Amino acid sequence: MSKSSGGSARLPKRRRNRSQPKKSTKSHGNQHAGYHIDGLKIATLREVLDPAVPTMSLAELTEEQRVNLVVSRLQKEPDNFRIGIIGPGTIDKTRAIAEVQARSRIGRTIMEIEQNLLLHLAKTI
Amino acid sequence: MSTFIAIDSSYAADIQAASSYREKYVYPVYQSKGFAMSPFFGPLARRGFVAPAAMAQGVSLLTGAGHGTYSSFIGFNFETIYAVDGYSPQEVSGKIVHFLSCENAQQLGPNFVQNGCLAFIGYDENFTFDPDSPDSFFKCDAQIDDGLANGLKVGDAVAQAVDLFRQTIADLRAQGNARTASMLEVNLSHLRSPLDGSQWGDPDAVLV
Numbered sequence: 109m110s111k112s113s114g115g116s117a118r119l120p121k122r123r124r125n126r127s128q129p130k131k132s133t134k135s136h137g138n139q140h141a142g143y144h145i146d147g148l149k150i151a152t153l154r155e156v157l158d159p160a161v162p163t164m165s166l167a168e169l170t171e172e173q174r175v176n177l178v179v180s181r182l183q184k185e186p187d188n189f190r191i192g193i194i195g196p197g198t199i200d201k202t203r204a205i206a207e208v209q210a211r212s213r214i215g216r217t218i219m220e221i222e223q224n225l226l227l228h229l230a231k232t233i
Numbered sequence: 234m235s236t237f238i239a240i241d242s243s244y245a246a247d248i249q250a251a252s253s254y255r256e257k258y259v260y261p262v263y264q265s266k267g268f269a270m271s272p273f274f275g276p277l278a279r280r281g282f283v284a285p286a287a288m289a290q291g292v293s294l295l296t297g298a299g300h301g302t303y304s305s306f307i308g309f310n311f312e313t314i315y316a317v318d319g320y321s322p323q324e325v326s327g328k329i330v331h332f333l334s335c336e337n338a339q340q341l342g343p344n345f346v347q348n349g350c351l352a353f354i355g356y357d358e359n360f361t362f363d364p365d366s367p368d369s370f371f372k373c374d375a376q377i378d379d380g381l382a383n384g385l386k387v388g389d390a391v392a393q394a395v396d397l398f399r400q401t402i403a404d405l406r407a408q409g410n411a412r413t414a415s416m417l418e419v420n421l422s423h424l425r426s427p428l429d430g431s432q433w434g435d436p437d438a439v440l441v
Contacts, residue, residue: 136411191416192364195300195335197247217359217419225415228406 136233140180141226142166143173150180153229166226171211178208178222191218234267235441238287240297242278242308250362251298251333254371259296259378266382268294268440278308280315287324293440294329296378301334301355304341317341322348329387329440333374335359338425343432352387352434358423361416369405370417373398377426381440388436391426398424 141153145162155161169177182189182205189201196214199207207215239260241252252274260270271286273279278299287295299314300307308314315324317340326349330342334355342353354377362370376397380390398421405414427436 190364192247192250192362192367193335194247194251194298194333194360194362196359197245198364213359217361220358220419221361221412221415224418225412228411228415228418232406 136229139226139229140177140184141229142177143169147173150177153226153233157230157233165230166223174219174223175208175211178219179205181222182208182218191221193217234269235291235293236269236271236289237263237294237296238271238273238283238292240273240278240283240295240299240306240308240314241275242297242299242310243275244309245300247362248298248300250364250367251371254368255296255298255333255375255378258372259375262379263294263382266384268382273297273308276309278314279310279312280308283308283314284320284324287328288321292328294331294381295325296331298333301332301337301341303336303339303357304344306332306334306337306341315341315345317344320348325350327351329354329381329434329438331355331377331381333360333371338423338433342425346432346434350434351438352427352436354387354391354424354426354433356420356423357425358419360420360423362420363413363416366413369401370420373401373417373420384439386436387426387434387438388428391424391428391436395421395424 137154139153140150142151142156143164144151145164151163156163182201185201187201191199191204193199193214199214204218208218241255243249243252264270273283305313305316325345328350329352330345330350331354336358338355338357342355345353373394376394377390380393402414402417425433427434
């Protein structure tokens with residue numbers, strides 16, 4: 109897929125608000141957020157938002173790529189990463205990764221959260 | 234004033250957090266407005282106890298926190314309290330139902346409405362929360378109860394809660410808690426009520 113047809117190419121580049129904490133912006137920019145145009149290498153948010161870097165946006169990814177992207181994001185989380193879900197209880201990092209890989213209901217919920225987060229970050233960074 | 238049935242199956246840590254919040258902050262609001270509480274907490278959150286109470290005269294609301302599936306609301310020790318077509322219509326007819334629970338707005342809620350429930354409010358997928366600060370999540374949902382207890386129409390009570398969801402999401406993002414904000418936003422996207430369609434009842438229903 110070409111960059112010109114992808115959502116990432118149309119995302120406006122935004123300057124960081126100087127009042128925001130620099131550390132936060134830095135860490136967001138380095139987060140895994142998409143794929144390079146070859147569909148093989150994961151791209152950072154900074155790369156996805158850079159018009160000079162051909163990448164595939166979230167909407168262009170296959171389900172397999174989205175699963176792998178979320179797993180790679182979770183792998184970069186600290187070991188004390190947790191999500192609470194009424195019913196399954198507290199999901200730790202290891203289980204979160206396993207649920208996403210299994211594409212279970214819990215995994216789909218975690219996918220939805222991560223995708224929501226990425227869409228938000230793409231709008232605000 | 235009428236009676237509300239409060240069902241909290243607090244046998245697991247996640248449910249304990251939600252139940253504790255509701256018992257501390259939500260049910261007292263109803264009581265302060267003159268509604269009598271018929272509590273079914275812990276081991277009492279089982280169908281054998283809840284069903285007869287729900288059919289009693291003067292009950293206007295079923296509410297509570299518990300595990301859920303698309304077709305059921307689950308009580309103590311994984312015992313199903315309500316399942317699609319697994320109850321007497323008299324238990325829900327003429328009543329408002331609000332569950333802080335996963336998934337059951339998808340099938341159970343519309344089934345309640347088909348059996349005479351005035352309005353169902355709940356979630357059609359998993360309800361997530363930050364284990365380190367769950368109360369901000371439960372507070373957004375509890376705004377529905379605040380509205381109902383204060384005499385708002387169901388639609389207005391839900392709209393008030395949606396406003397709090399959105400404000401809390403904005404606040405979390407402003408604080409740099411982007412993932413926590415996304416968790417809450419996903420909950421909001423799965424909040425179902427009569428505002429989403431008549432299969433969840435009447436937005437003009439009022440708790441009396």
